[in-house]
Amino acid sequence: MSDTLSESAGQRDDAPATAVDAMIVARGLRKSFRQSSGASFEAVRGIDLEVRKGESFGFLGPNGAGKSSTMRMIAAVSPVTEGELRILGMDPAVDGPAIRGRLGVCPQEDNLDQELNVFDNLYIYGRYFGLPKQVVRDRVGELLEFAKLTEKAKSRVEELSGGMKRRLTIARSLVNRPDLLLLDEPTTGLDPQARHLLWDQLFRLKQAGVTLVLTTHYMDEAEQLCDRLVVMDKGVIVAEGAPLELIRAHSTREVAELRFGVGEHGDHAEALADLGERVEVLPDRLLVYTDDGEEVLAKTHERGLQPLATLVRRSSLEDVFLRLTGRTLVD
Amino acid sequence: MTTLASDTTQVQPLTAAAATRLLVLRNYVVYRDAWKLFLTGFLEPVFYLFSIGIGVGALVSGFEVGGKEVSYAAFVAPGMLAASAFNGALIDSTYNVFFKLKYVRLYDQMLATPLTTGDIARGEIAWGQLRGASYATMFLLVMLAMGLIDSWWALLALPAVLLIGFAFSAVCMAATTWMRNFQDFDKITLVQLPLFLFSATFFPIDTYSGPVRWIVECTPLYRGVVLCRELTTGTVSVASGVSVAYLLVMGVVGLLVVRRRLDALLLT
Amino acid sequence: MAALTLSASRDLPFIEGVRRQVDYWAVLWARTWRGVVVSSFLSPFLYVLAMGVLLGGFVDADPDVMEGATSYLAFVVPGLIAAHAMQTAVSETTYPVMGMIKWQRIYESMLATPLGPRHVVGAHLMSVALHLAATCGLYALVMAPFGIYESWWGPFLAFGSQVLCGMTFATLVYAFSTRLRSEEGFGVLFRLGVFPLFLFSGAFFPVSNLGDVGGSVARLTPLWHGVNLSRMFALDNVTWWLAGVNVVVLVALMLLGWRLAVSGLTKRMLS
Numbered sequence: 009m010s011d012t013l014s015e016s017a018g019q020r021d022d023a024p025a026t027a028v029d030a031m032i033v034a035r036g037l038r039k040s041f042r043q044s045s046g047a048s049f050e051a052v053r054g055i056d057l058e059v060r061k062g063e064s065f066g067f068l069g070p071n072g073a074g075k076s077s078t079m080r081m082i083a084a085v086s087p088v089t090e091g092e093l094r095i096l097g098m099d100p101a102v103d104g105p106a107i108r109g110r111l112g113v114c115p116q117e118d119n120l121d122q123e124l125n126v127f128d129n130l131y132i133y134g135r136y137f138g139l140p141k142q143v144v145r146d147r148v149g150e151l152l153e154f155a156k157l158t159e160k161a162k163s164r165v166e167e168l169s170g171g172m173k174r175r176l177t178i179a180r181s182l183v184n185r186p187d188l189l190l191l192d193e194p195t196t197g198l199d200p201q202a203r204h205l206l207w208d209q210l211f212r213l214k215q216a217g218v219t220l221v222l223t224t225h226y227m228d229e230a231e232q233l234c235d236r237l238v239v240m241d242k243g244v245i246v247a248e249g250a251p252l253e254l255i256r257a258h259s260t261r262e263v264a265e266l267r268f269g270v271g272e273h274g275d276h277a278e279a280l281a282d283l284g285e286r287v288e289v290l291p292d293r294l295l296v297y298t299d300d301g302e303e304v305l306a307k308t309h310e311r312g313l314q315p316l317a318t319l320v321r322r323s324s325l326e327d328v329f330l331r332l333t334g335r336t337l338v339d
Numbered sequence: 340m341t342t343l344a345s346d347t348t349q350v351q352p353l354t355a356a357a358a359t360r361l362l363v364l365r366n367y368v369v370y371r372d373a374w375k376l377f378l379t380g381f382l383e384p385v386f387y388l389f390s391i392g393i394g395v396g397a398l399v400s401g402f403e404v405g406g407k408e409v410s411y412a413a414f415v416a417p418g419m420l421a422a423s424a425f426n427g428a429l430i431d432s433t434y435n436v437f438f439k440l441k442y443v444r445l446y447d448q449m450l451a452t453p454l455t456t457g458d459i460a461r462g463e464i465a466w467g468q469l470r471g472a473s474y475a476t477m478f479l480l481v482m483l484a485m486g487l488i489d490s491w492w493a494l495l496a497l498p499a500v501l502l503i504g505f506a507f508s509a510v511c512m513a514a515t516t517w518m519r520n521f522q523d524f525d526k527i528t529l530v531q532l533p534l535f536l537f538s539a540t541f542f543p544i545d546t547y548s549g550p551v552r553w554i555v556e557c558t559p560l561y562r563g564v565v566l567c568r569e570l571t572t573g574t575v576s577v578a579s580g581v582s583v584a585y586l587l588v589m590g591v592v593g594l595l596v597v598r599r600r601l602d603a604l605l606l607t
Numbered sequence: 608m609a610a611l612t613l614s615a616s617r618d619l620p621f622i623e624g625v626r627r628q629v630d631y632w633a634v635l636w637a638r639t640w641r642g643v644v645v646s647s648f649l650s651p652f653l654y655v656l657a658m659g660v661l662l663g664g665f666v667d668a669d670p671d672v673m674e675g676a677t678s679y680l681a682f683v684v685p686g687l688i689a690a691h692a693m694q695t696a697v698s699e700t701t702y703p704v705m706g707m708i709k710w711q712r713i714y715e716s717m718l719a720t721p722l723g724p725r726h727v728v729g730a731h732l733m734s735v736a737l738h739l740a741a742t743c744g745l746y747a748l749v750m751a752p753f754g755i756y757e758s759w760w761g762p763f764l765a766f767g768s769q770v771l772c773g774m775t776f777a778t779l780v781y782a783f784s785t786r787l788r789s790e791e792g793f794g795v796l797f798r799l800g801v802f803p804l805f806l807f808s809g810a811f812f813p814v815s816n817l818g819d820v821g822g823s824v825a826r827l828t829p830l831w832h833g834v835n836l837s838r839m840f841a842l843d844n845v846t847w848w849l850a851g852v853n854v855v856v857l858v859a860l861m862l863l864g865w866r867l868a869v870s871g872l873t874k875r876m877l878s
Contacts, residue, residue, distance in 0.1 A: 041607065085450050085606055105453035109350035113451035119444040123369040132365045136358075136452035138351035184350050184452075373791060379798040390806035395658075397816045398666045398679070525642040532650050536657035546661050 031188050031219050032059040032082055036091035039077045051077040053243035054091065059188075059221055064214050066234035067223040068325060070335065074243040075223035076116060079192050082221065083113050096187060109137055112186030116193045116223075118173045120165045126176060127152070127161040134183040147183055154209065155179035171202030178209070189213065191222040195229060207232050227325035239325075241333045251325060258331045259323035260285050262301040266294045266308065266315040276313060283307055288330060297327070353453055355461065361454075362462020363469065381474045384423035385481055388416055391541060402543050405574025413487045417496070417567035418540035420478055424471050424500040425534070425560050428507035431467040433527055436515045446605055456601035460594060464508045471504040472497065482571065490573025499570055499583075503563035506586040509593025510559075516600035534560040559589055624726025625733060628717070632734045647742040651691040652749070658811065659683045674813055675844030681755045685765055685841035686810035688746050689833040692739050692773030697780050697801050699735045701793045704784040707731075714876055724872040728865075732777055739773040740766075757843035764840035768853070772833025775857045778864025779829075785871030804830045809838075832856045 039052040052074040059065045067075040080086035081093060084100035084107040093100055095107045121129050130151055134144035152158040155175040160168065168176065174194070181189060194210065195203040210233055214220055224230050230237050231251045239247040239254070247254055264284070268276055277289045284298035296304050301320030308315065329335070353361070370377055396411035404414065439445035446459055475497055482488050511527075518524065538560040539546075547555055555561050562582040569579045636643075663679030676682035707713040717727050747762045756762045783796065807817065808830035814822045825831050836853040839845045 080607075083451060085447075087606060105352065105455060108451060109352070109453040111451070115447065115451070117444070119448040121365070121445060121448065122443050124365075128368050132361075132368060133448070133452065135361050135364065136353075136449060136454050138353045138357065138453065139348060143348045181451075376791060376794045376798075379795060382798060383802065386803055386806050390811055394807070394812035394816050395662070395666075398672070398812060399662070400665075400667075402665075522639075522642055528650065532653050536653050537661075541657060542662045542665060546664065 029061050030058050030094075031061055031063075031096060032057065032221070033094040034058075034078075034091065035093075037078070037081065037088060037093055038090040039074070039081060039086065040089045051243055052081075052089075055238075055240075055243075055245050057238060057245070057248075059219065061187075061219055062217055064220040064233055064235045065222075066230045066237035067221075067240055068225070068227065068230045068234075068237050068329065069223075069240035070225055070329075072242075073240040075240055076192055078240075079190055079221070079223055083111060083190055084108050109184065110187045112181035112184065112189040112218075114178050114181040114189070114191045114194060116196065118177045120173060120176060120180070122165050124165070125161070126157055126163050126165065126168070129165065129176060130180055130183055133180050137184040139184065144183065147185075151179040151182060154182070156205075169202075171198050171205065174198060174202070174206060175209070178206070182213070186218070188219045188221065191220065193223055193225070195224075195226065203229075227329070230325055237325075239329060239332060241329075241335075246332045247328065254325065254328050255323050259327040260297040261299045261323060262297075263321055263323055263327060264296040264298060264301040264304040264308075265319040265321065266296065266305075267292065267317040268294070268313075268315055279311065279313065280304075280308060286331075295327070295330075297323070350453070353458070355458065358454055358458035359461045359465050362449075362458065363466045365462075366466040377470070380427070380470075381477050383426070384419040384474070384478050387419050387422075388412065388481070391415055392419070404543075404568060404572045405576065407489075407572060407574055409489070409572055410487075412485070413489070413572065414543075414568070415541060416482050416485075416487045417571040418538075418564045420475060420482070420496065420500060420571070421503055421560065421563040421567040422535050422538075422540050423474060423478065424503040425507050425563065426531070427471050427474060428467055428504040429511050429527070429531055431470070432463065432508040432512040433515050433518075433524065436463060436512050437518055437521075437524075440515065440604070441518075446601070450605055456605060457598050460509075460512065460597045460601060463512065464505060464594070467508045468501055468504050472501055475500040488571050490571065492570045492573050492575055496567050496570040499563070499566050502583065502586045502590070503560075503566075506559060506563075506590040506593065509590045509597060511593075513593050513596040513600060516597065516604055534558060538564050540564055559586065562586060619721050619723065619726065621725060621729060624722050625730045627722065628726070628730035632730060636734070643738065647691075647695055647738070648745060651687055651746065654687055655680070655684055655750070659687075672813060674838060675842045676838075680753065681842060682813075682838070683811060684750055684753070684755050685838040686834040688743055688750075688765075689769045689772045689837040690805050690808065690810040690830060691746075692743055692769045693776045693804065693830050693833065694801065695739055695742055696735055696773040696775075696777035697796075699738060700731075700777050700781040701784055701796065702790065704731070704781055705787065705790055705793075708785065708872075708875060714872070718876055724876065725869045728781065728868050728872055732774070732781065732865075732868075735777045736770065736774055739770045739777075743769040743773070756841055761840045761843050765837045768833060768836035768840060768857075771854070771857050771861070772830065772837070775829055775833070775861040775864065778861050778868050780864075782864050782867035782871050785868060785875050804828055809834045829857065829860055 034055060034057045037052060037055050037057075038050065040048045040050045043049050055074075055078065067073075067078065069075050077086065081088055081100065082095060084095060084104045087101060096110055098107050100107055121132065124132060127148060130148040131144055134147060135141070139147075149158075152161055155172075155178065157168075157172060157176060157179070160172065165173065165176070178191070178194065181191075191210070195206055198206065207229070210220065210222075214233070220233065222229075222233060234251060236250050237248070237254070238245045247258065249257065266276070266280075273289050273291075273294050277287050277294055280294065280296060281287050283304045284296040286297040288295040288297070298304050305318055305320065308318075392412035392415040396415070399411045401408055401410045402414045403409075446456075449459060450456070479488070479493065479496060482493075514527075537555060538558060539555065540560075544552060544555060544561070544565075562585045566579055566582040566586075569575050659680035663683065666679035668676060668678045668682070670677055673679070673682045708715075714727055718724065743766050747756075747766050750756075751762065756765075780796070783792075787793070807821075807825055808814070808828050809825060810830075814825040814831065816822075817825055832853040836850060836857075839850060
């Protein structure tokens with residue numbers, strides 16, 4: 009695998025020096041859309057990134073941060089407005105079909121073929137890659153197993169549950185044995201059980217050496233799946249690193265969450281400001297950032313304040329995001 | 340999935356022909372289970388032929404085509420042949436394409452693979468052509484059985500029908516790329532029905548006079564209808580060549596526009 | 608089931624149930640009437656122009672053959688309006704009904720209120736009736752100057768028979784739609800049901816042209832009864848016992864359709 013990769017990267021004189029082992033290299037990448045009003049809207053405003061082979065890389069950010077636009081450029085279906093982009097050492101503007109032949113794409117909205125049954129969804133899609141019939145048939149059997157859909161092979165797509173459709177879409181993205189798997193919000197809209205099943209399957213792919221790139225606005229998902237991630241906001245990267253690194257760099261070890269009566273949070277925030285490194289006021293609760301959450305709770309009670317509910321937890325990427333942008337991820 | 344690397348078959352580059360074949364395969368798999376619908380589609384022009392050609396034909400004495408007296412049924416049948424190719428191409432490349440383009444976003448799915456927008460346009464049109472060809476063949480056999488075919492030229496009616504289908508598929512698919520919602524399809528009906536009814540399908544062109552006749556003679560379905568009629572009645576002339584060239588140019592221009600529009604819509 | 612019918616009949620009279628849905632249908636109409644004008648008026652008008660006027664110019668109209676019509680135009684128009692009433696009714700009771708059952712699930716939300724299946728079916732069919740009345744009425748107005756109608760009262764009775772004919776198809780097809788799981792069935796209904804009826808039920812030519820057997824089969828179809836009634840009134844060439852048969856057949860089928868529609872929706876949504 010790495011042979012073909014370095015070979016294809018080496019074929020191009022203009023390939024960046026770092027690209028030998030890099031699946032994706034972006035420098036100063038920008039994307040603008042012309043809106044119907046005629047004005048131009050810049051969704052991605054100059055980002056640099058590099059994704060290495062075997063890595064699991066995440067884009068974390070709220071809706072509208074520019075994650076999906078970046079993903080579509082990486083998927084070689086959206087022309088780059090400005091900057092440089094190399095996928096598997098190739099230029100998406102020139103080698104679109106060749107790049108897409110080695111990518112697996114799982115879009116945010118399932119775009120399964122409603123007119124085909126489950127088996128044919130995988131089979132026909134596999135054939136689009138120019139693979140021989142028998143090879144595709146064998147792989148489909150294997151993928152149905154993987155997606156736990158073997159029983160449903162002859163079912164129509166509309167009969168599947170949301171989780172099943174998602175698993176089918178992911179299975180479909182694997183039919184060409186991709187070197188690079190792109191997952192746009194893989195578990196959005198799924199119930200907790202379906203999410204954990206999917207995480208388990210993605211984790212197994214990661215173990216098998218597939219390079220994963222995913223976008224998410226769930227911090228738990230990013231923490232579970234990503235070796236390294238970038239936090240995006242309004243089209244730019246605001247932080248980059250491993251999940252734990254980011255938490256260590258931008259937040260405290262623990263967070264004490266305190267809920268008071270409606271409208272009281274602002275007043276109490278001042279009274280408690282000295283208890284932690286930082287206090288954030290959210291509409292429904294106060295967050296006190298500290299290395300010892302229990303101590304914060306104890307001192308709060310000492311000062312005669314009676315919160316309606318309390319919780320001490322470890323810092324998460326949500327807190328990192330709040331710190332970096334002043335906003336929450338999911339609104 | 341632990342056997343992820345068990346087969347090492349590489350993804351192969353697709354030629355345009357191979358890509359077109361794959362898209363046809365996809366549509367074939369869809370229709371394999373809906374063969375009843377497929378079969379009943381063929382009945383539409385036959386019903387028209389029986390109803391208007393025979394039923395109303397009993398009230399109408401024949402018409403003259405290229406200096407030759409033909410029965411009303413023989414006059415209407417080639418019109419139905421051309422109109423059925425037109426209707427089929429129109430439905431396939433408007434409703435069905437819109438559904439796949441905007442509603443279920445099927446083309447987005449295809450573009451995540453090595454397929455290109457050109458492959459999609461060619462594949463959809465090729466499928467429509469195959470369907471049109473099978474309907475046309477069956478209809479020509481019905482005409483033959485009813486004694487409505489007068490000439491060996493009728494063999495060329497099959498490629499003529501394909502040409503009509505190609506020209507309308509390409510142009511209608513291009514038009515579909517500008518549609519925003521299903522309400523916009525009312526406008527298609529506004530074009531479809533007048534073309535169907537007034538392109539000398541049911542009565543001869545000399546029913547019109549002056550500029551109206553000129554306008555009708557310049558419309559694409561009229562060219563298709565007279566072309567088919569000239570072939571099945573064996574009255575081929577220079578005008579037939581004009582019709583062929585007209586439809587060919589129309590199809591090629593349409594195809595170029597479709598390609599550009601799909602790029603603009605899907606590769607944003 | 609029993610409890611449901613009971614509560615529906617005790618708590619909410621039929622008229623009251625339908626009345627509560629007037630706003631819903633008014634909003635829907637306000638949004639879609641433009642498309643309706645195109646499909647329900649322009650297309651039959653084009654048929655009249657092409658077949659009645661232009662092709663009609665080549666028809667030797669013998670009133671004996673043409674069921675009393677003195678021109679092909681006069682023959683074809685009353686039939687076309689009745690056939691068009693059928694098509695309007697069918698298009699409003701196929702995809703829209705399935706859409707409200709399983710795509711947008713409108714009925715599900717309606718039935719979660721005090722409304723019952725018969726109220727829902729009633730309001731939907733009331734909207735169809737209104738649509739039919741508007742289309743056929745507009746039609747009669749536009750056709751009047753062409754000298755098709757032979758008496759002053761003919762157009763009114765013809766109008767009534769066209770709406771009746773449309774409603775017969777509306778209730779029957781509604782009943783069919785409530786029992787259909789996949790929309791593919793509609794394709795077959797259109798191609799093997801509606802379309803042959805449109806072409807062979809005497810709208811375009813006298814059914815006697817189909818021969819003895821063909822003619823008898825055509826006379827068994829509900830559309831023929833509507834076409835025949837509409838034409839007899841328009842041409843003032845009424846055979847009263849036949850008109851009676853036509854009306855009885857259409858009304859009986861309409862009532863049958865109504866019962867099947869209500870039971871179909873009840874089974875589909877509430878079991």
